[in-house]
Amino acid sequence: MGHDSSTHAEGREVPHQDGAARDARRCDLVIDRCTCFDLRFSDLKKKVEERPATMDQIARRYGCGSCCGICRPYIERMLETGETVFHEILTERDAGTR
Numbered sequence: 510m511g512h513d514s515s516t517h518a519e520g521r522e523v524p525h526q527d528g529a530a531r532d533a534r535r536c537d538l539v540i541d542r543c544t545c546f547d548l549r550f551s552d553l554k555k556k557v558e559e560r561p562a563t564m565d566q567i568a569r570r571y572g573c574g575s576c577c578g579i580c581r582p583y584i585e586r587m588l589e590t591g592e593t594v595f596h597e598i599l600t601e602r603d604a605g606t607r
């Protein structure tokens with residue numbers, strides 16, 4: 510084949526720009542902030558500890574979750590568990606599942 514890629518046990522082929530084969534399960538994904546408002550979840554958690562808020566109140570007060578909304582399931586998970594760094598993709602379907 511004419512492209513850089515590898516096939517792993519599960520048969521998932523993951524091409525990588527620098528030619529190094531990467532396993533999607535082992536990628537170094539780090540999601541730690543609302544990118545639209547450049548606010549880390551750890552900083553948001555401190556704000557919520559000082560002044561408790563629901564997801565909708567967070568969106569109104571700090572903007573997070575009110576633009577693209579991609580951060581909403583992470584913030585909801587943060588409110589549930591206290592986690593502020595994530596290594597997996599969460600969607601609205603994941604909100605409230607823990």
Ligand code: FES
Pocket residue numbers: 542543544545546572573574575576577578579580581
């Ligand atoms: S990433 Fe938080 S609103 Fe877009």
